[in-house]
Amino acid sequence: MKKTIGIITANYTLEGIDESMQDRALAAMPFGGRYRLIDFPLSNMKNSGINSVGIIMPFNNRSLIDHVGTGKAWGFGRKTNSLFMLPGSVYGKRNNTDKFLLRDIIMNFRFIDYDNADYVILSGTNQVYTMDYAPMIAQHEKEGVDMTIAYIKKNGEDVPLDLVVMNRTFLIDLASWFSNLDFLGLRTIIYDQLGDADIGRYEFDGEVINITSMSDYLSGNLALLNAETHQAIFRPDRQVYTNVQDRPPTFYTSSAKVRNSIVAAGCIIEGEVENSVIFRSSNIHKGAVVKNSVLMQHCNVAEGAYLNNFISDKRVHVMEKAHIEGTPESPYFAKKGQIV
Amino acid sequence: MSGKKCIAMLLAGGQGSRLGALTKNIAKPAVSFAGKYRIIDFSLSNCVNSSIDTVGVLTQYKPLVLNHYIGTGEPWDLDSADGGVHILPPYATETGGRWYDGTADAIYRNIDFVETYDPEHVLILSGDHLYKMDYAEMLAEHIAHEADLTISVYDVPLEEASRFGIMSVNEEGRIHKFSEKPKKPDSTLASMGIYSFKWSVLRAALLKDHKVEDSEHDFGKNIIPMLLKEGKALYPYYFTGYWKDVGTIDSYYEAQMEMISEDIGAMMFKEGSHIFSNSNLYPAHYVGKKAKIKESMISNGCVVEGSISHSSLATGVFVGEGAKIKDSVLLPEVKVGKNCKITKAIVNEGVSIKDNSVIEDPDGKIIVVSAASEWAR
Numbered sequence: 001m002k003k004t005i006g007i008i009t010a011n012y013t014l015e016g017i018d019e020s021m022q023d024r025a026l027a028a029m030p031f032g033g034r035y036r037l038i039d040f041p042l043s044n045m046k047n048s049g050i051n052s053v054g055i056i057m058p059f060n061n062r063s064l065i066d067h068v069g070t071g072k073a074w075g076f077g078r079k080t081n082s083l084f085m086l087p088g089s090v091y092g093k094r095n096n097t098d099k100f101l102l103r104d105i106i107m108n109f110r111f112i113d114y115d116n117a118d119y120v121i122l123s124g125t126n127q128v129y130t131m132d133y134a135p136m137i138a139q140h141e142k143e144g145v146d147m148t149i150a151y152i153k154k155n156g157e158d159v160p161l162d163l164v165v166m167n168r169t170f171l172i173d174l175a176s177w178f179s180n181l182d183f184l185g186l187r188t189i190i191y192d193q194l195g196d197a198d199i200g201r202y203e204f205d206g207e208v209i210n211i212t213s214m215s216d217y218l219s220g221n222l223a224l225l226n227a228e229t230h231q232a233i234f235r236p237d238r239q240v241y242t243n244v245q246d247r248p249p250t251f252y253t254s255s256a257k258v259r260n261s262i263v264a265a266g267c268i269i270e271g272e273v274e275n276s277v278i279f280r281s282s283n284i285h286k287g288a289v290v291k292n293s294v295l296m297q298h299c300n301v302a303e304g305a306y307l308n309n310f311i312s313d314k315r316v317h318v319m320e321k322a323h324i325e326g327t328p329e330s331p332y333f334a335k336k337g338q339i340v
Numbered sequence: 341m342s343g344k345k346c347i348a349m350l351l352a353g354g355q356g357s358r359l360g361a362l363t364k365n366i367a368k369p370a371v372s373f374a375g376k377y378r379i380i381d382f383s384l385s386n387c388v389n390s391s392i393d394t395v396g397v398l399t400q401y402k403p404l405v406l407n408h409y410i411g412t413g414e415p416w417d418l419d420s421a422d423g424g425v426h427i428l429p430p431y432a433t434e435t436g437g438r439w440y441d442g443t444a445d446a447i448y449r450n451i452d453f454v455e456t457y458d459p460e461h462v463l464i465l466s467g468d469h470l471y472k473m474d475y476a477e478m479l480a481e482h483i484a485h486e487a488d489l490t491i492s493v494y495d496v497p498l499e500e501a502s503r504f505g506i507m508s509v510n511e512e513g514r515i516h517k518f519s520e521k522p523k524k525p526d527s528t529l530a531s532m533g534i535y536s537f538k539w540s541v542l543r544a545a546l547l548k549d550h551k552v553e554d555s556e557h558d559f560g561k562n563i564i565p566m567l568l569k570e571g572k573a574l575y576p577y578y579f580t581g582y583w584k585d586v587g588t589i590d591s592y593y594e595a596q597m598e599m600i601s602e603d604i605g606a607m608m609f610k611e612g613s614h615i616f617s618n619s620n621l622y623p624a625h626y627v628g629k630k631a632k633i634k635e636s637m638i639s640n641g642c643v644v645e646g647s648i649s650h651s652s653l654a655t656g657v658f659v660g661e662g663a664k665i666k667d668s669v670l671l672p673e674v675k676v677g678k679n680c681k682i683t684k685a686i687v688n689e690g691v692s693i694k695d696n697s698v699i700e701d702p703d704g705k706i707i708v709v710s711a712a713s714e715w716a717r
Contacts, residue, residue, distance in 0.1 A: 033624025034640070225626075234623045246415075246616045248609035249375035249639040249653075250625070251600070258633055264624035265376070265640055269633075277624075 001134050002118040002141055004165070006045040006053040007111075010038060010064060010125050011088030012099050016213030020313070020333050025058040027125040028067050029217070030296045030314075032224050032233070033264040033277050036067050037211070039074075039242045040130065040233075041123040046074045046081075047238045048133035050121065054084040054111050056104050061085075067243050074241045086111060089182075098185030099124040099162045106175050106182055117168050122186075124162030128209040128220065130233050130240065133165075136202040140165040147190060148200035152208050161204065207232035218311055218331045221277040221294045225260055247280050255286050271301065279314075288318075292328070307332075316340065344423070344459040346479055346536070348392050349447055350383055352467030353400030353440055358588045361688055361710040367399065369467030370406040371592075372671045372689060374599040374608070375639035375654050378409055379586065380467045381617045384416045384425070387465075389613040390475035394423035394457055397467065398446045400430060400439060415618040428453060442557030448546040454539065462542055464535040464559065470595055471532075471583035472612060478577045479536055488541040488572040489564070491515065492534035492579050504530035505560040507576065515574040520560040529576060531560065532583060541572060582607060593686060593706050596652050596669045600637045620672075622655050630661060646676070660695070677717075685709055692717040 010027035017026060027038040038055070045053045053076065058064065070076070071083030089103040100122055105112065112120060119140065121133055131150075140148040147170065150163040164187070171186075178189050190197050207229050209220040223229045234240060247266030252258065257272040266281040271288035282299040284290055290301060293310040301307065302320040309326035313336040318324070322340060326332030334340045356368025363371060369380035380397075387395050395418060399406060412418075413425030428450050430440050440446040447454075447464065454462060461482065463475055473492070482490035496504060506525045508517040518531075545563050549555050555562045567574060582604055586592040598604040609615070622641025627633060632647040641656035646663030654672040659665060662679035669686045676682065677695035685699045685707040693699070697715040701707050709715060 035623075230623075230626065239621060240623070241621060244619065244621065246614055246619070248615070249637045251602075251605060252633040252636050252638065252648075253602070254635050256633060258627045259631060260629045261627050262624045263627060263638070273627075279624075 001049060001137055003116070004050050004119040004121055004133075004137055005112070005115050005117045005168070006050045007056065007086075007108075007120060007122045008038065008041050008045070008053065008125060009056045009099050009101075009104065009122065009162075010061075011056050011058040011104065012097075012124070013058075014126060014212050016215075017211070017217065020214055020311075020335070023060050024063045024336075025060050027055075027058065028063040029211075030279055031128060031211075032221060033262045033279055035240060035242045037125050037128065038064065038068065039240055040128045041125055042068070042071075042074050043238070043240045044123070044129075044131050044133060045121070046076070046241065048131075048137075050133070051081045052084070052115060052117070053082075054086040054108060056086045056088050056108065058088055069243065073243045084111060097183075098188065100164070100186040101182070102175065102178060102184055102186055102189060103182035105171060105186070106179060109172075109175060112168060112171060112175075115168070119165055120168050120171050121165045122163070126211045127161055127163075128211065128233065129161075129204070129206055130235050130238050131163075131204055131206055132238065136163075136204075137165055139202050140200055143198075143200045145198040145200035146170045147197065148202050149187070150202045150204050152204050152206075158201075161208065163204075165202075209233070214311060214331055214333055215329050218292075218294055218309065219328065222275060222292065224262055224277065225275060245280060253286075271303075293331075310334070312340075313338070344394055344457045346392055346461040346463060346475075347394040347396070347423070347454065347457050347459045348387050348463040348465055348475070349450070349454070350380070350387075350395055350397045350465045350467045351443055351446060352380060352397050352406060353403075353446065354468060355401040356468060356587070359586075359592060360589060361708050361712075362589070362592070362686070363402075364710070365402060366405040367401050367403055367467075368586075370409055371586075372654050373470065373586075373592075373596065375637050375652060376619045377615060377617045379470065380406070380410070381416075381615055382470050382472065383465050383467055384410075384413075384418065385613070385615045386471075386473050386475060387463075388416050388418065388616065390473075390477075390479075392463065392475060393418065393420050394426075394459075396426045396428045396450060396453055398428045398440065398450065400446075403427070403429060409618055411618060416616045423457070426453065442555075442562075443559050444546060444549055444555075444563050445557035447542070448550050448557065451543060451546065454543075459539050462537050462539045464533075464537065466533045466585070469532070469534075469583065469585050471579075472581060472608065472615070473534070473579060473583075474613075475536070478534075481577055482536045482575070485575045486573065487536075487575040488538050489567055489574045490536045490577050491564070491574065492532040493529045493576040494532050494579055494583055495528050496530040498525065498528050501525035501528050501530060505533075505564070506530055509576055513575060515568070515576055518560075518564050518568055518574075520558075520564075531564075532579060533559070533585070535559065536577075541567070589686070589706055589708060593669065596686075597650075597667075600635065600650065600652050605637070620655060628661070631659075646680075654689075675717075680715075 076083035086108040089107040148165045150161040250267040256269045264280040271284040279297045287304040288301045301318040304321040312334040316334040352369040356363040418425040510516045625642035628645035635650045639655040645661040646659040656673045658675045660678040671689040675692040683700040687709040
């Protein structure tokens, strides 16, 4: 594989999720019991042999920086494998427009210009999949195109992914040619302004969990309960790395009843859990029932509470005998630290 | 790198032969425990939680898994530039090479290592004990007493006292008598094998003991009696928390079961300082549609399709549909086939059990299942 550097864009927001996440960037959203969304593109980069990765930071970057740190957990932050925190051009603002803004590239021009890599691979953060980028990069090289866009087939239609490979020099040219259109996305510029650009397409035949709303967030987490999806995301040959918190294993007491669920470490389960994803260090007390729900870290569900289609952010306390139900289309969401 | 207040030397070279199949390929401190941990995690975490940033780990018996596990010491924050964890196997000198010949000999032969840090005090620890202790507290008492040696002690039942080093204390609180594994113990104050020494005193004692021909170069048998004879100041440090030396299959099994009991398990894992580990990165565990789990501890990476009661499942364990696991310990990466029945067994790391196997001793004894067992695939 020719030398490729990676850029993960984390400075865009999604209207359907924005409100719920408050001070947390989308990329730092907890997922699948012990991960954050950024773990997936970052692990894909690492596992595909990409040694230099830049993350374009959102303005609300506290939780993302806290999670990623030096990138050590992903094998970055070393003399030969580097992770760069790149400033986002819309720093201090919200970006609901495009995932690969040209102004972000221009702002971080040096990151691309100083490197001698042949290609740049750009990924968003709100699609969860486990993929080896090497075949895509190889196809890009073989076809000799300017840009290759990944897509999946869904119900007979081609759905593009937020994943593109570009020649590094082509990206540098774009940045200088279209600096007056820097508020547009790379793909828009290429389609609208460069009719003669060579664009390749790469079909990814794995599973993709797309998260664009809180309803997607619930169904996306619960999709991991399906064995096939689980195996496609957590492949034995491609580890998903994350920032490890040393929590003890989970305890189940004599009154626990758990079926078809994912449970992370450090929980104490005394109640009933069905079709749910429980993050670390959460306690489900006696007589409590949790169904079709996602509970993030450090939640506490008191005795006799009933939750269905419920998403709780971290450190939510559900009171005794509370009865809370959402729907799959519109799950009930409890904000960080809320008492419900 | 000079002038450390205290460094730790962790004895991790023992074979632990009474653990049978569990230590066939790995040293006892590297044996899996309480789901995601290995026994040595407790001592290493205690060091870090007690602000001791320099630890020498003395290895000898089958150290490969242990070496790999400790790595750079990063999981315990022991990858520091000024100190950190050091693996210390026996090495050859111009007079030839030998194995470590006793606990004191192991330290004697690493005097040069200790000297590079020029410590005031040295903690001697065992890598195969399960407990949470703040060594800083012990050290503070040691310093306040101006002791030459402080021995951590535990009150044991009289009938068990003859398994330990037993000591008596005079009116001033000083140790005036010490006997290693006495046939007729006259006290129940047992040494936990955790010592804090003034380094200058330990160094002199090691040099002296080295020249004694019939010495077994053992702390309990030789060094402590020697220091008592010399009139050095020896004090006990009373420890009252959970402490276990897992010497046998029975005590290992018992300790594993204690970890899933609500009182001891909670004390070890929910309260106070964290135990750190070099855990492999597994996804959160999955509980299947027909699974039943009661009174058990389940680790990351497990997939449970069967029923589990009063058992401990370590990382990456798979239990197939219809399988019934009771009162058992499944170590990392164990795979249990469909419709198996396993009662009161310890299944060693990485063993796959054939479908429909029934593992149960008619007399209720503990069964250790290894890769060579009849049920293994």
